[in-house]
Amino acid sequence: MAEKKATVPFSGTKEQEEALMKVIHELKDEKGALMPILQKAQDIYGYLPIEVQKMISDETGIPMEKIYGVATFYSQFTLSPKGKYRISVCLGTACYVKGSGDIYNALMEKLGIVGGECTPDGKFSLDACRCVGACGLAPVMMINDEVYGRLTVDDLDDILAKYE
Amino acid sequence: MGNVNLKINGLNVTAPAGSTILEAAQAAGIKIPTLCYLKEINEIGACRMCVVEVKGARNLVASCVHPVAEGMEVQTNTPKLLDSRRRTLELLLSNHDKKCLSCVRSGQCELQELCQELGVTDENYFEGETTHYELDESAVHMVRDNNKCILCRRCSAVCEKVQSVGVIGPNNRGFATFIGSPFEMGLGDTSCVGCGQCIAACPTGALYEKSNIDDVLAAIADETKHVVVQPAPSVRAALGEEFGYPMGTDVEGKMAAALRRIGFDKVFDTNFSADLTIMEEAHEFLDRVKNKGVLPLMTSCSPGWVKYCEHYYPDQLDHLSSCKSPQQMFGAITKTYYAEKMNIAPEDIVCVSVMPCTAKKFEIQREDQDAGGVPDVDISITTRELARLIRKVGINFRSLPDEGFDDPLGESTGAGVIFGATGGVMEAALRTAVEELTGETLEKVEFTEVRGTEGIKEAVYNVAGMDVKVAVASGLSNAKIIMDKIRAKEADYHFVEIMCCPGGCVNGGGQPQVHADVRNFEDVKAIRAKVLYDNDAAKTLRKSHENPSIKRVYSEYLGEPGSEKAHHILHTTYVKRTVN
Numbered sequence: 150m151a152e153k154k155a156t157v158p159f160s161g162t163k164e165q166e167e168a169l170m171k172v173i174h175e176l177k178d179e180k181g182a183l184m185p186i187l188q189k190a191q192d193i194y195g196y197l198p199i200e201v202q203k204m205i206s207d208e209t210g211i212p213m214e215k216i217y218g219v220a221t222f223y224s225q226f227t228l229s230p231k232g233k234y235r236i237s238v239c240l241g242t243a244c245y246v247k248g249s250g251d252i253y254n255a256l257m258e259k260l261g262i263v264g265g266e267c268t269p270d271g272k273f274s275l276d277a278c279r280c281v282g283a284c285g286l287a288p289v290m291m292i293n294d295e296v297y298g299r300l301t302v303d304d305l306d307d308i309l310a311k312y313e
Numbered sequence: 314m315g316n317v318n319l320k321i322n323g324l325n326v327t328a329p330a331g332s333t334i335l336e337a338a339q340a341a342g343i344k345i346p347t348l349c350y351l352k353e354i355n356e357i358g359a360c361r362m363c364v365v366e367v368k369g370a371r372n373l374v375a376s377c378v379h380p381v382a383e384g385m386e387v388q389t390n391t392p393k394l395l396d397s398r399r400r401t402l403e404l405l406l407s408n409h410d411k412k413c414l415s416c417v418r419s420g421q422c423e424l425q426e427l428c429q430e431l432g433v434t435d436e437n438y439f440e441g442e443t444t445h446y447e448l449d450e451s452a453v454h455m456v457r458d459n460n461k462c463i464l465c466r467r468c469s470a471v472c473e474k475v476q477s478v479g480v481i482g483p484n485n486r487g488f489a490t491f492i493g494s495p496f497e498m499g500l501g502d503t504s505c506v507g508c509g510q511c512i513a514a515c516p517t518g519a520l521y522e523k524s525n526i527d528d529v530l531a532a533i534a535d536e537t538k539h540v541v542v543q544p545a546p547s548v549r550a551a552l553g554e555e556f557g558y559p560m561g562t563d564v565e566g567k568m569a570a571a572l573r574r575i576g577f578d579k580v581f582d583t584n585f586s587a588d589l590t591i592m593e594e595a596h597e598f599l600d601r602v603k604n605k606g607v608l609p610l611m612t613s614c615s616p617g618w619v620k621y622c623e624h625y626y627p628d629q630l631d632h633l634s635s636c637k638s639p640q641q642m643f644g645a646i647t648k649t650y651y652a653e654k655m656n657i658a659p660e661d662i663v664c665v666s667v668m669p670c671t672a673k674k675f676e677i678q679r680e681d682q683d684a685g686g687v688p689d690v691d692i693s694i695t696t697r698e699l700a701r702l703i704r705k706v707g708i709n710f711r712s713l714p715d716e717g718f719d720d721p722l723g724e725s726t727g728a729g730v731i732f733g734a735t736g737g738v739m740e741a742a743l744r745t746a747v748e749e750l751t752g753e754t755l756e757k758v759e760f761t762e763v764r765g766t767e768g769i770k771e772a773v774y775n776v777a778g779m780d781v782k783v784a785v786a787s788g789l790s791n792a793k794i795i796m797d798k799i800r801a802k803e804a805d806y807h808f809v810e811i812m813c814c815p816g817g818c819v820n821g822g823g824q825p826q827v828h829a830d831v832r833n834f835e836d837v838k839a840i841r842a843k844v845l846y847d848n849d850a851a852k853t854l855r856k857s858h859e860n861p862s863i864k865r866v867y868s869e870y871l872g873e874p875g876s877e878k879a880h881h882i883l884h885t886t887y888v889k890r891t892v893n
Contacts, residue, residue, distance in 0.1 A: 199496050206892070212479030213893060214469075214503075217495035222486045 157230050157267050159200045168193050169201070173208045183211060183219055187226060196230045232267045232274035234312050238290040241280035248301075249288035253277060255302045256290075259309065272312070319385040334376035334387055335363055339834055345389050346398065346427055348516060349465035350377040352833040354474055355514075360465055361401045362427065365389045373397060399431045407439035408488075410460035418518030421826060424463060425517075446491060451499025454507045454674040455522050457481075459491050462519040467829075468492065468511035475815060476789040478621070480505045480893070492519075495893070503893045504624040506789070508617035508813045509671030509695075509822020522671050522823065525692050526702045532663040532692065533576040539655075540663045542577040543643045543722075544568060546584055547669040547733030547818040548696045550844035554825040555700035556710040561840040563848055566715025571703050572667075573716060582718045583666065584725030586643035587732040587741070589866065590614065591857035593636045593883050594738075595746040596874035598808055602779075607631040609784070609799065609806040612738050614638045616676035617813030617822075619887065621789050626796050627889035632809075635884040637689070639732060640666045640673055641682050643722065644689030645882045650870045651722060652685060659685035666693045669733065669821030672813065684882040695823030724862040727758075727849030734842035735787035735817035736763035736770060739810040743774065743783075744856045750777045758855045764846070766816045766838040769794060771806075783808045788815035816842065 172189040176182040186205055187197060194201050197220050206213045220226045238244075238253040253275075257263055260273050267274040283289050286298025297308055314330045321338050328337035338345050349360035358375030365376045368386035373394065376387075388394065405424065413419045428436070446459035466483060469492060473479035480503040484493045494503045512520045532540050553564040572580045598610050613619055613634040622633060637645060643666070648659035666673060673693040676682070682689045694702070703710055717723070728744050731737030740760045748755055762772035763783065768791035774781045784806045786792045792811045798804040814821045816838025827837050849855060857863060871879045 202495070212473060212482075213495040214479055214482040214484075214493075215473065218482045218484050221484045 157269055157271050159198050161194060161200060165193050166204070169204060170208065173205065177209045182209070183216065187216070187220060191226060194230075196227045198228065198230070227265065229266045229274065230271065232272050234273050234292050236273055236275045236290060236292050237278040237281070238275070239279065239281050239283075239288065240277045241284070243280070243284040244288040247287040249290070251302055252288055252290060252300050252305070255305055259305060273309075317381050317383045317385075319381050319383070319387060321387045322389055328381045330381070332381055334365055334367075334374070334379050334381055334385075337381050338365075338376065338387070338389060343389055344830070345376050346430070347377055347829055347833070348423060348427065348463070349467065350833065351467050351470065351514060351829060355465070355467050355470035357466065357470075360463075362398055364394060364397055366391055366394060395431060398427075399433055402428050402431060402433050403435070403438040405463050406433065406436045407441055408443050409463065410458070411436050416461065416518040417521045417524075418461075418515075418826075421828075422518060423516035423828060442488070444488070444491070449493075449500050450523070451501030452505060452507065453501065453523070453678060454671040455500070455509065455512060455520060457492070457500060458519050458521075459493070460519075461517050462492055463517055464490055464492065465516060466492075467514040467516065468520060471510045471514045474790065476506070476508060476510055476621075476813075477625075477793045478504065478506055478508075478789060481511065498893065504890065506617040506620040506624070506813065507672035507675045507822075508789070510814060511822075512671065513820075513822050513824065513826055515826075516829065522695050522698065523674065524698060524701075525674070525694050526698050526705065528692050529575075529665055529694060529702065530706075532665070535663075537661060538663045539578050539657050539661055540576075540665060541579040541581055541647055541651075541722075542572050542575075542665045542667065543581050543583040543586070543640070544572065544667040544699070545640065545669055545733065545818060546587060546730045546737075546845060547821060547824065547841070548667050548699065549848075550733060550819050550841045551669065551824045552696055552700060554827075555697070556703075558711075560827075560831070560835070560837065561844055563844045564710075565848065566717070567710060567713045568699075569718055570713040570716040571699075571708050571710055574708050574713070575702060575706055577665070579719045579722075580716075581643070581647075581722040582725055582729075583639050583643055583668075584729035584732070585718075585722050585860070585862060586639040586646065587729035588725055588857035588860045588863050589642050589646065589883070590636055590639045590732075591728055591738075591741045591745050592863060592867070592874045593642075593879060594634050595742050595749060595857075597634055597636060598742065598746055599749060600875060602807065609804070609809045610634055611808075612742075612810045612812075614732065614738055615672070615811065615813045615818075616670070616679075617672035618789065618792060618811045620672065620675065620890070621792065621813065622796070623887055623890040624892055625793070626800065629796060629800060630887045630889065632799065633887055635880075635886070637682065637883055637885045638673075638676060639729075640668060640693065641676065641689045641885070642883050644677075644682075644691075645684035646866065647722065648685030648687060648689060649882050650866055653870075654721070659687050663691045664689065666690050667696065667699045668693055669696050669818045669824045670814075671695060671822045673823070679885070680888075681885045696821075697823060697825055700825065721862050721865065724860060726857055726860045727852040727855035728857040729860075730848045730852075731845050733818040733845050734764075735766065735812050735815075735838075736760075736785045736810065737817065737845065738812075739763045739783055739785050739808065741857060742808070742810075745858050747774070747776050748856065748858070750779075755856075763810075766836065766842065768815065781808065782806045783810075785810045787812040787817050789813055791815075819845065 358378040364373035449457040549565040728741035819841035
């Protein structure tokens with residue numbers, strides 16, 4: 150089940166809100182406006198926290214539950230922000246048989262979050278991904294654009310420490 | 314549109330173009346089972362129970378949404394179809410909490426019935442991973458048990474489309490899909506109005522009212538308590554359905570007899586306080602007209618509507634009548650006038666109401682509903698709960714004699730009984746207000762323009778030289794249309810009646826659940842409403858102000874309608890709420 154409440158406090162700016170209102174007012178009278186509004190809202194904020202969904206609901210008159218239902222149905226939407234450092238662990242076949250599942254679980258434990266979430270300080274977010282094209286280095290994870298290969302669980306503390 | 318000719322199970326059938334195979338089959342006397350389908354509310358063809366074979370079609374088609382066509386050949390009960398439907402049920406059961414023995418819906422469950430009809434012999438045929446959900450008990454009036462949910466979406470469709478509330482719906486996708494509220498809020502934290510229409514729509518035991526039957530039995534068993542009961546007008550129009558009577562049977566007399574045998578000290582009638590409500594509300598209306606008060610005056614009998622107004626139109630609360638609902642007026646007068654008359658301390662009286670409504674469970678806990686210094690009403694149960702209570706204590710309902718209500722709070726007029734149907738409160742109020750305004754006796758007490766089950770009705774009555782414009786709406790999506798007009802200052806009504814549930818209380822969320830097979834093809838609202846109008850027509854006294862018991866309450870205790878004392882006891886206030 151997807152994660153619900155964002156672990157990071159909402160810090161939307163006035164500019165973001167103005168941009169969102171502009172989008173809503175451009176689209177709201179069109180049929181099927183909710184999807185493009187949610188996509189643009191995610192472009193503006195990076196994710197769709199309760200505060201953003203509430204603004205959309207208030208402005209469009211679409212019930213919150215309807216918005217939330219759509220936001221949790223499509224995998225393109227996320228309810229959690231991405232961290233300053235975005236960790237993606239490859240759970241593709243090659244990495245998985247080489248133990249990336251253990252890496253993923255260890256990271257969840259070390260960061261105190263589950264996949265899809267962001268740490269409360271906004272620093273790390275964790276996601277699973279499929280093949281990054283470096284199967285020869287399996288198991289692989291990426292932190293932003295940096296690739297780390299031939300990983301063991303014991304390597305993780307040192308790697309994370311580089312980003313502290 | 315013309316008709317088309319088709320064959321169903323080899324029979325020649327004619328059906329209006331544009332109708333569905335399901336409708337054509339129904340008209341031809343052929344039953345096709347359905348599960349997710351609710352006419353005009355949930356037509357999504359998702360559950361695959363109503364599949365049929367259409368000659369030339371590649372796959373089985375969902376008859377609830379598939380339109381008929383000229384020359385179409387349909388089969389509804391081939392072995393392949395019966396097999397497919399049984400398999401669908403087995404798949405539903407693979408992730409269903411099958412605790413039928415302790416389920417409130419057992420015996421009246423559409424899923425259970427289909428399993429029996431289609432011969433499911435192994436409820437664990439597809440054993441595998443299952444999901445487990447905590448009960449949502451956050452709302453005052455009901456429980457949501459997703460472990461019994463089959464994701465048919467009948468509840469969320471009703472909530473959003475019929476009631477314009479939309480606080481429950483499908484979240485997530487695939488196997489993880491569940492019906493819930495936004496951000497996993499409890500229902501009690503949302504702007505749910507408590508109408509219970511989701512319960513009425515649910516085919517299984519996933520949604521049910523919080524039961525207060527045991528509280529009633531405990532109060533009756535307590536020797537120190539004087540326990541009185543008041544059944545609402547609509548209860549007598551539907552309770553019989555629970556005991557095998559055809560829909561549309563008036564069981565007022567047996568209901569009174571059953572309540573007496575359950576052990577209530579006094580069996581009174583909410584119809585009495587409906588008359589009392591009219592005295593106060595008609596007075597309030599005339600007062601607002603005379604003194605240029607806020608118009609239109611809007612009725613406040615329906616707690617689901619009141620809560621909806623508080624959440625969605627908090628800027629329009631001045632329109633709401635300050636009158637308490639009949640349930641609350643009844644409790645208030647019981648714990649003041651009646652308590653004094655009988656010399657019983659208000660705290661020793663337990664006032665129980667039987668309501669066609671789940672929102673009434675919320676209403677009894679509202680603030681400013683405690684005229685006697687204690688809550689006006691202590692326990693509110695639904696019509697369904699009364700039926701369970703009658704069965705539980707071993708009363709053979711069908712063999713009961715017809716009995717009447719007790720004095721002094723059991724006497725009522727025809728105006729009181731029609732409160733349960735959309736337009737009924739308006740008609741009752743007009744019967745009193747018009748006579749008051751003109752000073753003449755009405756020749757004809759029926760105001761037929763405000764009768765009927767349409768969602769919105771309007772009428773203009775010329776009374777003593779004044780054009781009185783009235784509107785009546787039932788179902789909150791219709792209330793919304795009226796409220797948007799009022800908010801935009803585009804409405805010039807003087808008096809508006811709103812009932813939360815479509816058709817009014819007769820179709821309330823606490824009434825006996827009606828199987829979709831019936832609900833989809835019969836006008837439940839009209840059939841039950843007819844009971845109330847017939848009951849009214851058979852009465853000698855049909856105007857609230859002619860009720861001798863009401864006259865006595867005013868002469869002995871309250872003074873005049875709208876007096877300071879009446880205000881203190883019979884009126885209330887509202888609060889602004891937010892939308893979640």
